Amino acid sequence: MIAMENDSLLEDSLLTRNAAIFLEAASSRSFSSTAQRLHVSQSSISQSIKSFEKKLGFRLFERDARPLRLTHEGRLLLAGLEKGTQELGALLHQLKNKGQTKPFLKLGMLESVGSFIGADVAKGLSQDINELEIKTGPSDRLFFALLNREIELGVLSSPVLSDDSLAWDFLFEEPWVLIFPRGFEIPSPLTWQVLSKLELSFVQYGKNTANNRIISTFFDRLSLRFSTRYKVEDTNMILKFVKAGLGWGLVQPYAVSSLVGLGEVTIVKAPSPISRRKVFLVSRNSFDKELLGTVKNLLIHLMQEKIKAELCPIIPWISSEYLFAE
The missing domain is CATH 3.40.190.10 (Periplasmic binding protein-like II)
Structure with a gap:
């Protein structure tokens, strides 16, 4: 009969690093090969197996045999661990398919x-x-x-x-749209050249933002310069500045949908030509x-x-x- 020191044996030994080392050694039938595969010394493998055997209360290998040979108890333990590993893998697969292990x-x-x-x-x-x-x-x-x-x-x-x-x-690729304060008299026809002559300030994205790079590259290509008193980091701030009558802005349509619906700003299609913003899912x-x-x-x-x-x-x-x- 296999002797067990206490009821916590499985927790203390079978599911420890020593159990993993035993499985590897049982597979390779060589402590030296096991040491090479696990990148540790052979003496470390030997000590781990001895410690495992001491906890279990029985020997796992016939030390005199070459290659290593499992004892009767060792073969029983190996079969049990392999069965447990297979059942655990099947259980995890089943749980995943049932949506129980969600990331x-x-x-x-x-x-x-x-x-x-x-x-x-x-x-x-x-x-x-x-x-x-x-x-x-x-x-x-x-x-x-x-x-x-x-x-x-x-x-x-x-x-x-x-x-x-x-x-x-x-x-997706999306357009830029112009937004103006409510009641602002928008010039017609509206061109980039006309916009560049407005006294109303252009509320610009801050220098260290992707939106600023996109817009600035486009404006540089057209040799456009605007009256810019305000630079802010995000779209919400641009909306607040425009709503307060401090300037006009260039933003994405969905960013201003609620304000447009409430009549708090006026949205206008940007003149041609106009660059577009590409949006990616990055992983x-x-x-x-x-x-x-x-x-x-x-x-x-x-x-x-x-x-x-x-x-x-x-x-x-x-x-x-x-x-x-x-």
Whole structure:
């Protein structure tokens, strides 16, 4: 009969590092081969097996045989551990298929996108993940949060730099729209040259933002300069400045939908030519591809549905301005 020191034997020994070493040694039938595979010394393997045998109360190997030969008790223990490992693997697979082991997800989203569909994303992923943490902010800040593993996925615009550890999946391309304070007399026809001569200040994104890079590159290409008294970091601040009558802005349509609906600002289609902003779902190359696909499809679906339901009634021309990944 196999002797056991106490009722906590399985917890104290069978599920410890010594048990893993025993399984490896039983497979290779050589302490030296086991040491090489586990990158430890042979004496360490020998001591671990002796310690395991002492806890169990019986010998596992016939030390005099070459290659190593399991004792009768050793063969019984090996069979039990292998069966337990197989059953555990089957159980985990079964639980995963039943949705009982759901992952945690840390998702970063552009501030404007998060405000528009963040709650819908949480609702849409409720069956796929156990817990969701959403971090919003400018694209560059989220990019570095990805690099520092503070988030696992990011909804970002143009990258500040490239990194081989990250994969960029295109989501959609979107327009910029002009917003003016309520009651402001908008020139007609409206061109970039006319805008550059306005006394009303252009409320610009701060220098260290992806939106600033996109807009500044476009304006530089057209050799445009604007009266700019205010620079702010995020879209919400631009909306507040425009609403207060301090200037006009260039933003994404969904960022201002609530203000337009309330009549607090006026939205106008940007003159041609105009650059567009590309938005990506960014992940580490090692991220689970199935969950990545689920999140990507959900984001595209939600954007399409909410643009149709919330933007088109107040900005009829906006739906044709978006381009989505297929």
